[in-house]
Amino acid sequence: xxxxxxxxRTTVALLVFAFALFYVLPFAGLVERAAEDGRTFELMKSDxxxxxxxxxxxxxxxxxxxxxxxxxxxxxxxARRQFRGRSLANALIDLPIILPPTVAGVALLxxxxxxxxxxxxxxxxxxxxxxxxxxAVVMAQLLVAGPFYVRAAIAGFESVSPDYERVASTLGAGExxxxxxxxxxxARSNLLAGIVLCWTRAMGELGATLLFAGNLxxxxxxxxxxxxxxxxxxxxxxxxxxxxxxxxxxVALVILVALRLVTHRSAYEL
Amino acid sequence: xSFSFDASMHLGNFRYExxxxxxxxxxxxxxxxxxxxxxxxxxxxxxxxxxxxxxxxNGRVLTDTTARIHVRPPERHxxxxxxxxxxxxxxxxxxxxxxxLDDRRGAAARKRVDGLLELxxxxxxxxxxxxxxxGGQRQRVALARALAAATEILLLDEPFSxxxxxxxxxxRGELLRLRRELGLPVLFVTHxxxxxxxxxxxxxxxxxxxxxxxxLRDDVFRRPASPRVATxxxxxxxxxxxxxxxxxxxxxxxxxxxxxxxxxxxxxxxxRAGQAVVAAIRAxxxxxxxxxxxxxxxxxxARVAEDLSYGAVHTxxxxxxxxxxxxxxxxxxxxxxxxGIKPGSVWTIELPPEDVHVMAAEANAS
Amino acid sequence: xxxxxxxxxxxxxxxxxxxCATNSSDEDVTVxxxxxxxxxxxxxxxxxxxxNPQYRVHFNFAASSELAVQINxxxxxxxxxxxxxxxxQVVLDAGNAGAPAVFTRNELALAAPADSDVVTVFDDIxxxxxxxxxxxxxxxxxxxxxxxxxxxxxxxxxDQAFLDxxxxxxxxxxxxxxxxxTRVELGEADAGFIYATDxxxxxxxxxxxLMPAEARLSSxxxxxxxxxxxxxxxxxFITFVLSGAGQAVLTSYGFSQP
Numbered sequence: 067x068x069x070x071x072x073x074x075r076t077t078v079a080l081l082v083f084a085f086a087l088f089y090v091l092p093f094a095g096l097v098e099r100a101a102e103d104g105r106t107f108e109l110m111k112s113d114x115x116x117x118x119x120x121x122x123x124x125x126x127x128x129x130x131x132x133x134x135x136x137x138x139x140x141x142x143x144x145a146r147r148q149f150r151g152r153s154l155a156n157a158l159i160d161l162p163i164i165l166p167p168t169v170a171g172v173a174l175l176x177x178x179x180x181x182x183x184x185x186x187x188x189x190x191x192x193x194x195x196x197x198x199x200x201x202a203v204v205m206a207q208l209l210v211a212g213p214f215y216v217r218a219a220i221a222g223f224e225s226v227s228p229d230y231e232r233v234a235s236t237l238g239a240g241e242x243x244x245x246x247x248x249x250x251x252x253a254r255s256n257l258l259a260g261i262v263l264c265w266t267r268a269m270g271e272l273g274a275t276l277l278f279a280g281n282l283x284x285x286x287x288x289x290x291x292x293x294x295x296x297x298x299x300x301x302x303x304x305x306x307x308x309x310x311x312x313x314x315x316x317v318a319l320v321i322l323v324a325l326r327l328v329t330h331r332s333a334y335e336l
Numbered sequence: 337x338s339f340s341f342d343a344s345m346h347l348g349n350f351r352y353e354x355x356x357x358x359x360x361x362x363x364x365x366x367x368x369x370x371x372x373x374x375x376x377x378x379x380x381x382x383x384x385x386x387x388x389x390x391x392x393x394n395g396r397v398l399t400d401t402t403a404r405i406h407v408r409p410p411e412r413h414x415x416x417x418x419x420x421x422x423x424x425x426x427x428x429x430x431x432x433x434x435x436x437l438d439d440r441r442g443a444a445a446r447k448r449v450d451g452l453l454e455l456x457x458x459x460x461x462x463x464x465x466x467x468x469x470x471g472g473q474r475q476r477v478a479l480a481r482a483l484a485a486a487t488e489i490l491l492l493d494e495p496f497s498x499x500x501x502x503x504x505x506x507x508r509g510e511l512l513r514l515r516r517e518l519g520l521p522v523l524f525v526t527h528x529x530x531x532x533x534x535x536x537x538x539x540x541x542x543x544x545x546x547x548x549x550x551x552l553r554d555d556v557f558r559r560p561a562s563p564r565v566a567t568x569x570x571x572x573x574x575x576x577x578x579x580x581x582x583x584x585x586x587x588x589x590x591x592x593x594x595x596x597x598x599x600x601x602x603x604x605x606x607x608r609a610g611q612a613v614v615a616a617i618r619a620x621x622x623x624x625x626x627x628x629x630x631x632x633x634x635x636x637x638a639r640v641a642e643d644l645s646y647g648a649v650h651t652x653x654x655x656x657x658x659x660x661x662x663x664x665x666x667x668x669x670x671x672x673x674x675x676g677i678k679p680g681s682v683w684t685i686e687l688p689p690e691d692v693h694v695m696a697a698e699a700n701a702s
Numbered sequence: 703x704x705x706x707x708x709x710x711x712x713x714x715x716x717x718x719x720x721x722c723a724t725n726s727s728d729e730d731v732t733v734x735x736x737x738x739x740x741x742x743x744x745x746x747x748x749x750x751x752x753x754n755p756q757y758r759v760h761f762n763f764a765a766s767s768e769l770a771v772q773i774n775x776x777x778x779x780x781x782x783x784x785x786x787x788x789x790x791q792v793v794l795d796a797g798n799a800g801a802p803a804v805f806t807r808n809e810l811a812l813a814a815p816a817d818s819d820v821v822t823v824f825d826d827i828x829x830x831x832x833x834x835x836x837x838x839x840x841x842x843x844x845x846x847x848x849x850x851x852x853x854x855x856x857x858x859x860x861d862q863a864f865l866d867x868x869x870x871x872x873x874x875x876x877x878x879x880x881x882x883x884t885r886v887e888l889g890e891a892d893a894g895f896i897y898a899t900d901x902x903x904x905x906x907x908x909x910x911x912l913m914p915a916e917a918r919l920s921s922x923x924x925x926x927x928x929x930x931x932x933x934x935x936x937x938x939f940i941t942f943v944l945s946g947a948g949q950a951v952l953t954s955y956g957f958s959q960p
Contacts, residue, residue: 175888175890179888179889179890180888180889180890181888181889181890195833197833197873197890197891198833198835198873198874198890198891227420227422229418229420229422230422230424232378232381232383232409232416232418232422233416233417233418233422234424234435235383235408235409235410236381236382236383236409236410236412236414236415236416236482236491237410237435237436237481237482237484237485238410238411238436238438238485239410239435240410247435248424251424251426252424252425252426276877276881279874280835280873280874280875280876280885281838281874281875281876281877282872282873282874282875283875285873286874294877295838295840295875295877297768297771298765298767298768298771298838298840298841298877299767299838299839299840301840303771303792304771304775
């Protein structure tokens with residue numbers, strides 16, 4: 067009986083240890099290599115690295131803001147209304163989460179490429195092309211990362227009892243005021259989690275960007291693309307890839323921790 | 337202050353239908369869960385739209401399906417309180433109450449909130465967050481919030497059902513006091529018969545989406561419109577019988593071999609001799625008499641088959657020894673001991689004519 | 703720490719990148735080859751196994767730069783066929799191979815979508831608004847492109863303004879030559895710099911734009927056996943590639959003689 071419990075605990079401890087080891091080792095490897103290589107800091111300050119970091123921060127932030135603006139109403143409708151095709155809409159939102167980002171890249175090409183479904187008429191009418199532009203980077207990130215926000219927002223809205231909105235409306239609050247002052251604050255922690263997920267996913271987006279937006283420093287070369295290129299290049303090579311990876315990890319960690327702190331400070335129990 | 341309500345719609349498997357009107361009274365909507373009580377409140381608050389209906393409050397038309405009128409909930413001036421209260425957890429008590437005010441920051445708002453805090457015995461709790469309040473305090477905050485705007489009617493959906501019985505007693509008293517002070521009509525949903533009896537001026541009995549009976553509390557309790565209403569309102573004795581004679585507002589029945597005079601009953605003229613009927617008599621109106629006189633009418637001999645004590649009252653199952661039906665009786669502890677009722681003892685039981693109510697038998701009576 | 707990290711990464715590379723993590727026995731020959739060699743080497747591999755049935759050839763096709771990094775990280779390669787000498791040098795500098803031999807050459811080519819009229823002659827790549835795609839400078843075909851542009855300038859055939867205009871039109875630096883070709887095939891780019899071999903296998907959707915003689919550079923493809931003591935299979939494979947049979951296959955795929 068007691069020995070069985072000890073065996074159980076030992077198994078759990080071993081599993082936890084194995085998982086932790088597997089989780090920590092790759093990062094330990096990164097840090098060890100970076101520390102060993104005297105050029106790491108210099109590489110981090112290089113124009114390639116700074117350009118990529120700036121572009122990544124800007125595009126992922128824009129993509130996240132767009133995901134919030136476009137995704138919140140969608141999430142609200144799916145969470146609160148019953149309509150024909152609701153489950154289909156739900157499934158469509160999950161699609162980019164399940165598919166590899168390269169599929170999203172191909173899909174974007176077929177839709178917004180110069181020979182694409184809407185890309186061709188848009189170029190004919192307005193003379194605008196999306197490919198190889200920063201806009202294309204944002205589009206790729208929005209398609210791949212946006213669903214993470216929408217999914218979290220749906221869960222957030224569904225977690226709030228409709229009673230709150232009903233009562234608010236009988237208290238004289240219109241739909242917008244009810245949404246702003248009641249539903250948003252109550253769904254807040256889910257929404258913030260969704261924003262973090264979306265933002266970090268956008269920061270890490272590689273496949274769709276590479277396929278749809280291409281790769282040019284300062285225009286479309288985000289951190290993941292720069293890391294890939296550094297890895298393949300003679301000048302930067304693996305040390306460059308390591309330096310850029312460490313930068314990305316550091317920035318992501320700082321923002322994640324900052325957001326956690328903000329979320330925790332204003333958390334209230336229900 | 338007055339309102340009228342009339343609405344019908346499909347609701348899941350059955351059809352919702354209700355129509356009633358009242359002045360500044362406390363109307364208790366009573367029935368099992370899913371009977372249509374909460375739907376009535378939501379229709380009144382404008383949170384649901386009926387297929388056909390007309391709802392009016394103090395002369396204002398809130399809903400009129402033929403005129404295509406549907407006033408939106410924010411403009412209805414109804415104070416709606418749900419069972420879970422839905423106090424906004426991210427706002428303090430003051431902010432919760434002020435939520436309903438147009439200008440939430442001004443001096444007028446401050447005064448209004450102060451007044452409501454005082455009215456509901458919540459002085460000093462304005463800055464507290466809802467989660468730090470007791471159950472009873474939360475109830476009072478919800479009521480204060482519902483009253484804050486220019487509320488013309490209170491819609492209370494089982495507001496006390498999540499509380500301890502002791503707290504409920506106090507809050508019921510508080511509600512009655514509020515109603516007297518404010519003079520507002522109140523629609524109060526409950527499935528607790530005692531609560532319904534205590535609070536109601538008028539009673540609306542709901543079952544499977546339909547309003548079965550609406551009237552003054554005592555009328556509904558004493559003269560249920562159907563055996564179903566009688567069952568729902570806790571009438572313990574429903575005795576099938578047959579009309580022998582109808583005379584001057586009184587009816588003579590034959591029930592299980594016993595002759596029973598009933599009435600006076602206003603609708604006695606609707607019955608004819610030979611008709612199958614159901615006689616209803618509440619358990620607490622069944623009389624035990626010491627002198628075993630065997631009258632021809634309204635009396636029978638019965639043995640005490642079961643005697644359960646609930647402290648203040650005893651519920652007793654009686655088995656007829658001769659003619660007449662088996663009965664359930666309720667008797668207070670004091671007369672119980674004075675009479676010396678014991679299991680197995682035989683008593684002469686009287687069913688007073690004025691306490692027996694006669695209804696037409698229903699094919700589907702349950 | 704370093705030992706653990708190195709071991710772990712080596713295992714990961716082997717599992718993830720070679721596709722089939724088999725024990726290195728005498729019968730197996732693992733060839734790391736530039737992606738531009740994909741079709742030709744698959745054909746050569748089949749011919750090689752036919753004449754040398756004791757061997758089984760496994761390929762890992764990727765950008766030469768990627769392969770060089772993997773080999774230096776101890777990936778289990780027996781042979782490395784690079785699309786340029788620079789990436790071969792990366793492996794040589796790390797002391798991971800002996801003397802390489804140039805086995806074939808690949809010529810730079812300019813491709814445009816067949817149905818596009820933006821780029822019809824070479825000078826159109828400097829026209830304002832044209833979308834030009836090349837491979838990144840560290841990719842052999844990208845390096846070839848940059849060398850060709852330099853050659854145009856030093857030989858006086860085109861001026862600096864032409865080069866600046868082309869640079870301004872450069873919309874993307876792809877990580878491999880197939881990506882450049884796909885851009886052109888999809889019509890996303892108005893023109894792209896690829897290898898003659900890629901043009902040879904591309905369909906009707908792309909057409910070749912003639913380049914000035916000064917820009918028609920080719921890159922040498924060196925091949926080498928990995929390690930201090932090459933396996934017999936590695937040596938046999940390299941010999942086969944350099945033989946008449948191997949060269950015939952390469953020529954049929956658009957490569958030029960070394």
